[in-house]
Amino acid sequence: MSVTKGSHRILCCGALLFCLAAFSANTALALEVRAALLRVDTTGSLPISRLDLPPEDLGIAGGRLGTEDNQTTGRFTDTTYTLETRVVAPEAAVEALDELLGQGIGLVAVMADGATVAELARRAGERAVILNASAPDDDLRSEACAANLLHVAPSRAMLADALVQFLVWKKWPRIFLIHGSHPADLALAESYRRAARKFGAKIVEERVFEDTGGARRTDSGHVLVQRQIPVFTQRAEDHDVVVAADESDVFAPYLPYHTWDPRPVAGSAGLTPVSWTWAHEAWGATQFQRRFEKLNGRPMRPQDYQAWLAMRVIGEAVTRTGSNDPARLRDYVLSDGFELAAFKGQKVTFRPWNGQMRQPILLTNLHLTVSVSPQDGFLHQTSPLDTLGLDRPESGCTAFKEIRP
Known part of the structure; x- marks a missing residue:
């Protein structure tokens, strides 16, 4: 079969157009997910024990590991994850959030006291989803809840x-x-x-x-x-x-x-x-602890774990939805489809009525994990994890429109 010069040119042009179309399609599928971790430090007294002195990268180190874990999956899904970090005093918290929002970052994990978390959630409004990675205040999961506020930190x-x-x-x-x-x-x-x-x-x-x-x-x-x-x-x-x-x-x-x-x-x-202890070893936690220690040169604290959880919530939601839109990610996180492995024996999920992450709680003497709650025999019609914290009838949160499966 012979091919003329004219037809050869047509075939070459067609192949080139096909390659350009494929490149454009791959480029369109590529996602960039930009998240931030904002830590607001208050001035307080030193802890009683010098062993409890907070490291300078408290929480930041966990967020860094979570972003690294997200990026591992992102290599297979053509998704890039980046993390902006800020450590500020309380009086600079709103300004720091405004700066992040001005950069187009709509996924912000916050480590701050309850009042500051509530203020930042109000400030963000529909512009961002705020992930509470430290404040234990029960009212944030009840009367003071906000539709854009999700809680990875356990409540009191x-x-x-x-x-x-x-x-x-x-x-x-x-x-x-x-x-x-x-x-x-x-x-x-x-x-x-x-x-x-x-x-x-x-x-x-x-x-x-x-x-x-x-x-x-x-x-x-x-x-x-x-x-x-x-x-x-x-x-x-x-x-x-x-x-x-x-x-x-x-x-x-x-x-x-x-x-x-x-x-x-x-x-x-x-x-x-606690949400986490560096003594915990079950359910693959030993390997997880070692990765953190290799990356940061110190053991993982509860605040680090909660910051890691916040980043992994983002990564899992992005992977499952193929989207980086904060509103869509929030809706998926609150749906029955979301679950996340967290090295505590069972998948963690979110309560759709107040945005609180369901998770086991470790009981520790700082040398080992003594037990894990919920305990055997404490039953619930939905999940044993809902025996911990404010159940649906106990929560005064009305800001959430529950997501149907």
Whole structure:
């Protein structure tokens, strides 16, 4: 079969046009996903233990690993993920958010206190989806919820429920509750009261540990504690366990081994409920921890894990929808189709009525994972994970229009 010069030119031009069309199609399919992590640092007292001093890259390191994990999948889907990070003081938070929004970034993970998270969500409005990666405030999941605000951090109610479930399972229902004097401590104490009522435990006595502002990290600190804490805790009603509500980190670490009665300590010290602990090894967590440590040169903290979760929520939603539109990603995340592996024994999902991520809570003594809640025997008509935190009838959130499957 012979081919003329004219037909050869036509074939060449046709092949060139086909290649250009294929290139254009591939270019059209390529996605760029731009996310941000905004950390708002407040000035507070140093933690009691030097082991708890926050690293400079707290949370940022987790966001970096999450973006790297997203990019691994993105290589196969022609998707590029980038992460902008900002660390600012509270007075600069709104300006930092405006800058990110001005750059066209519509997916922003925020590490800040509850009031700041609420303010930033209002500021963003329909321009962005805000992922709360730190604030535990229950009202953000209830009356103060916002339609553009999703929560990857567990709430105080979830943490309290997880611990009290374990205490009831252990048949230690009589609780001596000691709480601090700061607003966050009072809110946490209320979460423990609610959890006790919910699961049939009993708070037999409460005491307030007033923060007098004295030095906590002195050479004679252990001497003073050894004298003061036993006196403070003596003559308490008969109890099985001491539960500390000390979100401000004023006194709780001093309680173990110093209480008047020989009882276990839980809550803000002793056995603590957390989203993550660097001691966790089950369900592939060891390999996950090692990847984080190799990348950042230190162990993973709960704040890092929550920032990692925020980025992975974005990555999973983008992969499943093929979109980088924040509104579409939010709708998918809230649907029954979304689930994400999180190294805690089961897939995590979101509650469509208030945007809270359902997730197991680890109970740790900082050396190992003692247990994981929800505990066996605590049942729910939808998911055992909904036994932790505000269930649908308990939440006062009305901002969410639930997404149908």
